[in-house]
Amino acid sequence: MKQLGNLFDRIIGRINVNLRDFGFDAAAFIRGIIPLKRLLQLNAFLGMTHQHPIHFRFRSSSLAGSYFLGKCLVDHAVLYKSDVRGDELKGKGDQFKFQGLEIPVHDDEVIRIKDAILVKTLVHCYSHDPEFLEELCIQNTASMPYANIHGSSIEGCFLGPFSTVDLTTLHDSVIGAFSYVQVGELSHYRVKPGTVWIKSGDDFEFHYAFSRKTLKKYIAEESDIIPGGLFMDFMDTRKNDFQKLFDLLPYKAPLSVPRNASLNRYALVNGQNHIGENVLVVQRAHLGNAWLGKGSNVQENCYIINSRLEGNNVTAHGAKIIHAKLGRNVFVGFNSFLRGKSESSLEIGEACIVMPHTIIDLDEPLIIPAQHLVWGHIKNAKDLQENTVSIGELSKVKEKLTLKAMTFQGSGSKFIQAFKHRIEHILETNGAFYDGRNNKGHAQKKQYISYHIVQPYRKGPKKGFYPSIEIRS
Amino acid sequence: MKQLGNLFDRIIGRINVNLRDFGFDAAAFIRGIIPLKRLLQLNAFLGMTHQHPIHFRFRSSSLAGSYFLGKCLVDHAVLYKSDVRGDELKGKGDQFKFQGLEIPVHDDEVIRIKDAILVKTLVHCYSHDPEFLEELCIQNTASMPYANIHGSSIEGCFLGPFSTVDLTTLHDSVIGAFSYVQVGELSHYRVKPGTVWIKSGDDFEFHYAFSRKTLKKYIAEESDIIPGGLFMDFMDTRKNDFQKLFDLLPYKAPLSVPRNASLNRYALVNGQNHIGENVLVVQRAHLGNAWLGKGSNVQENCYIINSRLEGNNVTAHGAKIIHAKLGRNVFVGFNSFLRGKSESSLEIGEACIVMPHTIIDLDEPLIIPAQHLVWGHIKNAKDLQENTVSIGELSKVKEKLTLKAMTFQGSGSKFIQAFKHRIEHILETNGAFYDGRNNKGHAQKKQYISYHIVQPYRKGPKKGFYPSIEIRS
Numbered sequence: 001m002k003q004l005g006n007l008f009d010r011i012i013g014r015i016n017v018n019l020r021d022f023g024f025d026a027a028a029f030i031r032g033i034i035p036l037k038r039l040l041q042l043n044a045f046l047g048m049t050h051q052h053p054i055h056f057r058f059r060s061s062s063l064a065g066s067y068f069l070g071k072c073l074v075d076h077a078v079l080y081k082s083d084v085r086g087d088e089l090k091g092k093g094d095q096f097k098f099q100g101l102e103i104p105v106h107d108d109e110v111i112r113i114k115d116a117i118l119v120k121t122l123v124h125c126y127s128h129d130p131e132f133l134e135e136l137c138i139q140n141t142a143s144m145p146y147a148n149i150h151g152s153s154i155e156g157c158f159l160g161p162f163s164t165v166d167l168t169t170l171h172d173s174v175i176g177a178f179s180y181v182q183v184g185e186l187s188h189y190r191v192k193p194g195t196v197w198i199k200s201g202d203d204f205e206f207h208y209a210f211s212r213k214t215l216k217k218y219i220a221e222e223s224d225i226i227p228g229g230l231f232m233d234f235m236d237t238r239k240n241d242f243q244k245l246f247d248l249l250p251y252k253a254p255l256s257v258p259r260n261a262s263l264n265r266y267a268l269v270n271g272q273n274h275i276g277e278n279v280l281v282v283q284r285a286h287l288g289n290a291w292l293g294k295g296s297n298v299q300e301n302c303y304i305i306n307s308r309l310e311g312n313n314v315t316a317h318g319a320k321i322i323h324a325k326l327g328r329n330v331f332v333g334f335n336s337f338l339r340g341k342s343e344s345s346l347e348i349g350e351a352c353i354v355m356p357h358t359i360i361d362l363d364e365p366l367i368i369p370a371q372h373l374v375w376g377h378i379k380n381a382k383d384l385q386e387n388t389v390s391i392g393e394l395s396k397v398k399e400k401l402t403l404k405a406m407t408f409q410g411s412g413s414k415f416i417q418a419f420k421h422r423i424e425h426i427l428e429t430n431g432a433f434y435d436g437r438n439n440k441g442h443a444q445k446k447q448y449i450s451y452h453i454v455q456p457y458r459k460g461p462k463k464g465f466y467p468s469i470e471i472r473s
Numbered sequence: 474m475k476q477l478g479n480l481f482d483r484i485i486g487r488i489n490v491n492l493r494d495f496g497f498d499a500a501a502f503i504r505g506i507i508p509l510k511r512l513l514q515l516n517a518f519l520g521m522t523h524q525h526p527i528h529f530r531f532r533s534s535s536l537a538g539s540y541f542l543g544k545c546l547v548d549h550a551v552l553y554k555s556d557v558r559g560d561e562l563k564g565k566g567d568q569f570k571f572q573g574l575e576i577p578v579h580d581d582e583v584i585r586i587k588d589a590i591l592v593k594t595l596v597h598c599y600s601h602d603p604e605f606l607e608e609l610c611i612q613n614t615a616s617m618p619y620a621n622i623h624g625s626s627i628e629g630c631f632l633g634p635f636s637t638v639d640l641t642t643l644h645d646s647v648i649g650a651f652s653y654v655q656v657g658e659l660s661h662y663r664v665k666p667g668t669v670w671i672k673s674g675d676d677f678e679f680h681y682a683f684s685r686k687t688l689k690k691y692i693a694e695e696s697d698i699i700p701g702g703l704f705m706d707f708m709d710t711r712k713n714d715f716q717k718l719f720d721l722l723p724y725k726a727p728l729s730v731p732r733n734a735s736l737n738r739y740a741l742v743n744g745q746n747h748i749g750e751n752v753l754v755v756q757r758a759h760l761g762n763a764w765l766g767k768g769s770n771v772q773e774n775c776y777i778i779n780s781r782l783e784g785n786n787v788t789a790h791g792a793k794i795i796h797a798k799l800g801r802n803v804f805v806g807f808n809s810f811l812r813g814k815s816e817s818s819l820e821i822g823e824a825c826i827v828m829p830h831t832i833i834d835l836d837e838p839l840i841i842p843a844q845h846l847v848w849g850h851i852k853n854a855k856d857l858q859e860n861t862v863s864i865g866e867l868s869k870v871k872e873k874l875t876l877k878a879m880t881f882q883g884s885g886s887k888f889i890q891a892f893k894h895r896i897e898h899i900l901e902t903n904g905a906f907y908d909g910r911n912n913k914g915h916a917q918k919k920q921y922i923s924y925h926i927v928q929p930y931r932k933g934p935k936k937g938f939y940p941s942i943e944i945r946s
Binding site: 041050246248447449450451454455462467469471 | 514516521522523524527719720721722723920921922923924925926927928929930931932933934935936940941942943944945946
C-alpha cells in the first residue's frame with residue numbers, strides 16, 4: 001500500500017503547510033487513527049433515490065466504510081467510515097439570499113472533498129458561505145472521529161474528535177476536540193478543546209468552555225494516540241452490531257413504519273420501538289426501545305435508547321439520548337450526550353433547546369422545565385441551575401448574561417429567534433410537516449433508497465484505492 | 474415500471490424486424506421469462522482486480538443479478554442474471570491473426586451490449602470476427618436461459634435456452650434450444666433445436682441432431698411459457714443456495730486453496746472438496762464433493778458433483794459432471810450434461826473429447842476409453858458405441874464418417890488438430906501451465922477480486938433501471 005501511504009503523506013504535508021502558524025503537525029494525530037487493514041475490508045455505500053439528483057465522482061481516493069448521498073465529488077482523499085450527504089444542496093437557478101442580497105446559483109451545487117482525510121466524519125447540508133455558491137469544498141484538511149462538518153467550506157484545517165463546524169467557513173484553523181463553532185467565518189484561528197461558540201455578527205454571541213477535567217473524562221485526545229474517553233467507548237459498544245447490518249445485502253424492516261416516515265436500512269434497531277408519522281431515522285442511527293412521535297428525526301450517529309420523543313423533535317447529528325423523556329419540539333444539538341439511568345431518568349419539557357455539545361450525565365433524576373435553554377455539563381439539579389436559562393428570560397437580555405462558564409452577549413431575542421427559525425427549517429427539511437401532499441422532506445424522500453456498494457483494489461500498486469467511479473441518474 | 478416496459482417493447486420490436494424473414498415473434502418467448510419484481514430485488518456485480526484492465530459503462534439499462542468483469546459497455550439493454558466476462562479481450566497494439574493476415578488492433582477491445590435482452594446468459598472471450606476487432610457487439614438480440622455467447626458478435630438474433638454460439642458471427646438468425654454452432658459466420662439462418670454443428674470452411678464439418686423426444690425431456694421450450702425440462706429443473710435445485718452467497722458481503726473461503734489457484738467467492742461449495750494447483754473455479758460454479766486435479770478449470774454454471782477430475786481438465790461454460798471420474802486432459806464441452814449415479818458411475822479415459830452439448834445420462838455404469846470423442850445422447854454402453862469414435866480413427870477420416878445422427882465431413886486430422894489446439898489454448902489462458910513465474914492465467918489473476926455491487930432505482934419513472942455508471946481503473 002505504498003501509493004496509499006504516499007497519499008497520506010501528501011495530505012498531511014498540505015495540512016501542515018496551512019497550519020504552519022501554529023507549528024501544527026497533523027501526522028501525530030493521523031498516524032494510527034485508521035487501521036490500514038480495514039481500508040481493504042470495508043466497502044463504500046452510495047445511496048440513490050429517484051427523489052435526489054445524484055452525481056458521484058470518485059478519483060484516486062480511499063472510501064472505506066463511507067456513505068454518500070446526493071452530489072459528492074472526491075479526489076485524492078481518504079474517507080474512513082464517513083457520511084457525506086449531498087442531499088440538501090442548492091440547485092441550479094436557486095436564489096441564494098444573504099444579508100438582503102440575492103445571488104443566483106448558476107449550477108447544481110456539489111460537495112467536493114479534495115486532499116483530505118476524514119475519519120468517521122459527517123458532512124452535510126449546503127455551503128452557507130456566499131462566496132462558495134456551487135461547491136461545498138473540504139480541502140487540505142483532516143478531521144478526527146465523529147467530527148461534523150455542516151454547511152461549512154473548509155480549507156487547510158484540523159478538526160478534533162467530536163468537534164462540529166456548523167455554518168462556518170474555515171481557513172487554516174484548528175478546532176479542538178468536542179468544540180462547536182458557528183461563527184460564519186474563521187481564519188488562522190485555534191479553538192481550544194471543549195469550546196461552544198456561536199456568533200452572529202454584532203447581533204449575539206454565545207460562549208461556553210468545558211473544564212479540562214470534564215473533557216478528559218468524555219473525550220481525551222493527545223497526539224500519537226487514538227482518541228479515548230467515554231464518548232469513544234460508547235461509540236465502540238455497538239460497532240459490531242452495526243457491522244452486521246453493513247454485511248448483509250437483503251433487508252427486512254425490523255418494525256412497521258408509516259408510509260410517510262423512513263427508517264434507513266443501515267440504522268441499528270433493537271428492542272421495542274415506535275416510529276410515528278413523518279419520522280426520519282437515517283443511517284448509522286441507533287434505536288433501542290425508542291418511542292418517536294410524529295415529525296421527530298434521528299440523524300447520523302445518534303442513539304435513542306430507552307427514551308421517548310413526543311414529536312417534532314430534532315436530534316441533530318451525533319446526539320445521544322438515553323433514559324429520557326423529551327416533550328414536543330425539544331431540540332437536541334449536535335453531539336450532545338444526554339444520559340439518564342433507569343433509576344435517575346431525564347425529563348425535558350416542551351420546546352426546550354439543548355445547545356450543541358451539551359453533556360447531561362445523571363446520577364439522580366432530573367426534570368428540565370419547558371421552554372428552557374440548557375448547555376454545558378449537567379450531572380444534577382444543582383448543575384442545571386448553573387447551566388440553564390428560560391427562553392423567556394434569555395429573550396429579554398439586551399447586552400450580556402453570564403452564568404459560570406457561559407457568557408452570552410448581544411440580543412437574546414435575536415438569538416432565540418434565529419434558533420427557532422433554524423429548528424423550524426430543520427423540521428421542514430426533514431419532512432415533519434408533510435401533510436400527504438405538501439412539505440415533503442427527507443422522511444418522505446428517503447423511503448426507497450438503493451445502495452451501490454463499492455470496494456477498493458485488494459492487491460497491486462493501487463491497493464486500498466477505489467477505481468475511478470462516476471454515477472449519474 | 475412503464476419506462477422499463479417500453480424498453481422491453483423497443484428491443485422486441487428491433488429483434489422482430491431483424492427476424493421478419495421467419496415471421497418470428499420474440500415477444501412470445503420473452504414475456505414472462507423475467508419476473509419483473511426480481512429486477513428490483515437483485516443487484517449487479519462488477520468484478521475488478523489489479524490484473525484486469527477495466528472499463529464498465531452502463532446506461533439506460535437493467536442489470537439485475539448480472540456479473541461483469543473486464544471491459545463491458547451496456548446501453549438500452551436488460552441483462553438478467555447474466556455473466557459478461559470481458560477478461561480475454563484484445564488489447565490495443567495486439568496483432569489479430571486471421572488466415573495468414575495480421576491486422577493491428579487500434580484500441581482496447583470492449584464487449585458492447587446494446588438493445589438486447591440477455592437472460593442467464595454467458596458472454597465471454599474476444600470477438601473472433603476479423604471484421605469486428607475492437608468490439609464484441611451484441612445488438613438487437615435476445616437470449617434465453619443458459620445460452621452461451623462465446624467470442625461471437627451477434628446482431629438481430631434470438632438464441633434459445635441452453636444454446637451456444639461459439640466463435641460465430643451471427644446476423645438475423647434464430648438458434649434453437651440446446652443448439653451449438655461454431656461455423657464462423659451465419660446470416661438469415663434458423664438452426665433447429667438440438668443441433669450440434671461445427672464447420673471450418675472446407676476443412677471439416679461436424680453435425681449432430683438430438684431427437685425431438687430427447688430434447689423434450691431435457692429442454693422443453695414453447696412460446697409463451699418459460700422453458701422447462703430436466704435441465705431447467707436441475708439449475709433450479711441450488712438457486713436458493715446461490716442466492717445466499719450473493720446476499721452476504723464478507724466472505725470466508727470454505728476450503729484451503731493453493732496460492733496459484735482461485736476459487737471465486739460466488740462459487741457454491743458443499744461437501745468435501747479438493748482444489749489442486751493452478752485450478753480455476755469461477756462465479757456461479759458449484760462444487761459438491763469435487764476433486765479437482767492440477768490445472769483443471771470449472772467455468773460459469775458448471776456443476777461438479779461427487780466427481781474427480783485428474784488434472785488439466787477443461788469444463789466449459791455450463792457443463793455438469795455428476796458421479797464421474799475424468800482422466801487427465803479430458804475436455805468437456807459447453808453445456809454438456811454428464812450424469813452418472815452412485816451405483817452407475819461414469820468413467821472417462823485420458824484425453825477424451827466430450828463434444829459440446831453432449832448428454833450422458835446413465836442407468837448403468839459406463840467407461841469411455843481413453844482418446845475417444847463422444848457426442849449426442851448416451852444412456853448406456855450400446856448408445857456409446859453409436860456416439861463415439863476413437864481420436865485415432867477420426868484422424869484417419871478424409872471425406873466422410875456417418876454414425877446414426879452424426880455426420881462428419883472433411884479432414885478428421887484437421888478437426889482433431891484444431892480441437893487439441895483450442896483445448897491447449899484454453900488451459901493456457903486459464904493458468905493451467907503456470908510455473909510460479911511464467912504462463913499466468915485466470916487461475917492466478919483472479920485471486921484478489923473486488924466486487925462493486927450496484928442496484929436499480931426502486932421507485933419513480935426510472936424504476937428498475939440502473940443509473941449511468943462509469944468505472945475505470
